[in-house]
Amino acid sequence: MLEIQNLTKVYDGGTVALKNVSFTVEDGEFLVVIGLSGSGKSTLLRCINRLIEPTEGHIIWDGVDVTQLSGEELRKVRRKIGMIFQQFNLVRRSSVLTNVLSGRLGYVNPWRSAMGRFPRKDVDKALSCLERVGILNQAYKRADELSGGQQQRVGIARALMQDPRLILADEPVASLDPATSHSILRYVEQLNKEDGATVLCSLHFLSLARAYATRMIALKDGEVVFQGLPTEIDDNRFKEIYGEDAIQVEIR
Amino acid sequence: MSDQEGKDMKGRPRGLLSSWRFLVALLVAVVVYAYGWRETEINIHTLITGAPDIVHIVTQIVQPDLLARDKEYQAAYAEFQLPCAATPPSQPARSESEPYLVLSHTCGSTGEPLSVEGFNFRPNTRGTLRWTPPVGTQRSLQHIDSDENGHFVLAVSVPAVEESEQVQEIEAELRWNVGIPYPSETLRVVLDKMVETVFLALMATTFAIFIAVPLSFLGARNLMGGHRGTVILYFAVRGFFNIVRSIEPLIWAIIFAVWVSIGPFAGVLALGMHSIAALGKLYSEQVESIDPGPIEAIRATGANALQTVIYAVVPQIVPPYLAFTIYRWDINVRMSTVIGMVGGGGIGFLLIQWVNLLRYKQAGVAVWAITVVVWVMDYVSGVVREKIV
Numbered sequence: 001m002l003e004i005q006n007l008t009k010v011y012d013g014g015t016v017a018l019k020n021v022s023f024t025v026e027d028g029e030f031l032v033v034i035g036l037s038g039s040g041k042s043t044l045l046r047c048i049n050r051l052i053e054p055t056e057g058h059i060i061w062d063g064v065d066v067t068q069l070s071g072e073e074l075r076k077v078r079r080k081i082g083m084i085f086q087q088f089n090l091v092r093r094s095s096v097l098t099n100v101l102s103g104r105l106g107y108v109n110p111w112r113s114a115m116g117r118f119p120r121k122d123v124d125k126a127l128s129c130l131e132r133v134g135i136l137n138q139a140y141k142r143a144d145e146l147s148g149g150q151q152q153r154v155g156i157a158r159a160l161m162q163d164p165r166l167i168l169a170d171e172p173v174a175s176l177d178p179a180t181s182h183s184i185l186r187y188v189e190q191l192n193k194e195d196g197a198t199v200l201c202s203l204h205f206l207s208l209a210r211a212y213a214t215r216m217i218a219l220k221d222g223e224v225v226f227q228g229l230p231t232e233i234d235d236n237r238f239k240e241i242y243g244e245d246a247i248q249v250e251i252r
Numbered sequence: 253m254s255d256q257e258g259k260d261m262k263g264r265p266r267g268l269l270s271s272w273r274f275l276v277a278l279l280v281a282v283v284v285y286a287y288g289w290r291e292t293e294i295n296i297h298t299l300i301t302g303a304p305d306i307v308h309i310v311t312q313i314v315q316p317d318l319l320a321r322d323k324e325y326q327a328a329y330a331e332f333q334l335p336c337a338a339t340p341p342s343q344p345a346r347s348e349s350e351p352y353l354v355l356s357h358t359c360g361s362t363g364e365p366l367s368v369e370g371f372n373f374r375p376n377t378r379g380t381l382r383w384t385p386p387v388g389t390q391r392s393l394q395h396i397d398s399d400e401n402g403h404f405v406l407a408v409s410v411p412a413v414e415e416s417e418q419v420q421e422i423e424a425e426l427r428w429n430v431g432i433p434y435p436s437e438t439l440r441v442v443l444d445k446m447v448e449t450v451f452l453a454l455m456a457t458t459f460a461i462f463i464a465v466p467l468s469f470l471g472a473r474n475l476m477g478g479h480r481g482t483v484i485l486y487f488a489v490r491g492f493f494n495i496v497r498s499i500e501p502l503i504w505a506i507i508f509a510v511w512v513s514i515g516p517f518a519g520v521l522a523l524g525m526h527s528i529a530a531l532g533k534l535y536s537e538q539v540e541s542i543d544p545g546p547i548e549a550i551r552a553t554g555a556n557a558l559q560t561v562i563y564a565v566v567p568q569i570v571p572p573y574l575a576f577t578i579y580r581w582d583i584n585v586r587m588s589t590v591i592g593m594v595g596g597g598g599i600g601f602l603l604i605q606w607v608n609l610l611r612y613k614q615a616g617v618a619v620w621a622i623t624v625v626v627w628v629m630d631y632v633s634g635v636v637r638e639k640i641v
Contacts, residue, residue: 046548049552051548051551051552075554075555075556076554077554078551078552078553078554079553079554080554081552083549083552083553085545085548085549087545088545089545089546089548089549090546090549091546091550091563091564091567091568092543092546092568093567093568093570093571094563094567098563102549102550102553102555102563103553104553105550105553105554105555105556105559105563106553106554106555107554110556110558110559113559113562113563114558114559114562116562155549158549158553161553162553162554168552
């Protein structure tokens with residue numbers, strides 16, 4: 001169980017990205033975070049694995065306060081949290097296989113990995129992860145030779161390598177076309193349903209959110225303005241979250 | 253100038269020339285350039301009248317001393333007395349096969365015409381007629397061109413040398429090439445120094461890489477922005493780069509020539525010093541412009557700092573680092589050709605020596621060697637850079 005308690009983030013320039021955010025995620029949920037650009041979705045996800053340091057508040061994951069950890073302990077928590085990014089964040093000049101293997105860095109011997117060596121079983125695992133996302137034949141290509149959808153599948157394979165118990169997906173399909181978006185989100189859904197990983201996923205499109213979420217929260221100006229089931233978001237709620245001028249755009 | 257100002261009261265656009273700001277700027281420019289013209293002593297006239305002076309330098313440089321051939325010599329001698337005494341020297345002995353000289357007379361006074369005739373010399377060959385007084389130095393009198401029978405007649409006048417009771421010697425020497433051409437001594441020395449030059453650049457660039465790479469991380473703002481201490485280190489490293497880079501390699505060469513004495517090691521240190529700063533600055537700017545996305549992603553997997561650098565930073569900077577390094581090596585080869593002029597070893601030392609001795613045929617060899625090596629390096633580095641970037 002993941003508990004976010006009174007989370008606040010104020011950036012150096014004084015921008016308040018998160019204001020006293022609190023919610024709970026049960027194990028096995030597929031929680032979608034919606035909200036406008038700049039509403040604090042990315043900051044929220046990055047605070048959970050401490051890529052961004054929260055200003056105030058606590059993040060309790062399975063009884064451990066993540067905000068109090070540092071060094072080795074923090075890395076041990078991070079390796080259990082897979083992350084998927086809008087811009088895929090692959091090392092473009094490295095091979096697909098190396099990118100996937102890097103998901104294992106939290107587990108392997110740092111000195112061996114610094115020399116570029118991974119245990120045989122990790123290489124086998126990486127190849128099977130690539131097979132699972134359907135791009136095994138691309139394993140030895142450079143990451144930047146792949147299409148956007150394929151690159152995001154590499155990102156998913158990298159997260160899979162971590163044997164994650166929690167997945168943080170930051171706008172995983174915002175750079176992709178609608179058809180590819182669904183195939184990527186189906187892989188994330190598989191991680192959730194078959195591997196039992198809890199998913200926190202931020203999305204722009206409400207239609208996508210409705211299709212995959214077991215529960216949703218909405219952020220507006222850094223505050224939680226909605227928590228509930230996808231079906232509970234009607235036109236009024238929609239205007240509350242996205243503003244009066246917004247129009248719903250469907251992605252099927 | 254905005255549109256408003258460019259129009260007069262009636263709204264018509266005014267010409268550029270009628271704007272007072274333009275006229276002031278024009279006036280300032282005229283004054284500046286007129287002063288600059290005077291200050292730098294620009295003189296178009298000497299550019300034209302002085303041109304003939306360089307003709308013989310250029311002709312020697314374009315005919316470099318590349319090849320040499322073995323020479324053979326043939327000489328005959330005659331004796332002359334200045335002034336005439338009781339018994340003038342006898343004419344040289346005549347021979348059927350050996351070359352010999354015949355003088356019109358064997359004693360006389362300075363300035364008198366004298367005819368020198370040669371027989372049995374090698375046909376169609378060039379040479380020199382020389383006069384060797386018993387006291388003082390030998391002098392050349394005239395060129396010799398033997399005819400198809402190996403015969404020549406030269407009309408000279410008795411040179412103004414010191415008079416003596418001892419005989420004056422007249423020598424006719426013909427020279428010709430034999431065998432096939434081979435690389436001249438100059439060419440061999442130049443090639444030897446050129447190898448030194450290329451290695452000088454290699455050593456300097458290599459030393460610079462080893463120091464500039466670690467420093468470049470300390471000089472990258474995105475990596476050093478964390479604490480007060482690291483920020484101070486960042487400014488120190490950046491300051492070092494800027495100061496060292498602003499001192500030209502030639503100045504460094506002068507410093508190191510005194511420090512470690514004249515020679516290629518001073519050149520290695522001078523070029524290395526400048527390259528550390530130049531590469532360090534380029535490298536750290538490259539580190540600053542890397543994509544932060546992969547760093548974030550690798551950190552998120554639970555990787556430690558070393559793993560993050562190796563998996564997220566290094567792959568992004570290796571190709572540009574290689575490109576900058578090859579470019580620098582290219583610059584260093586060019587610089588190492590001149591660094592010898594101030595005692596830094598390499599080909600520049602030979603070049604400046606030959607120029608000072610007015611030996612332009614030799615200097616020409618050095619100039620051509622530099623041109624060829626720089627051209628080849630330019631081409632090779634261009635190809636390599638294209639392949640990896």
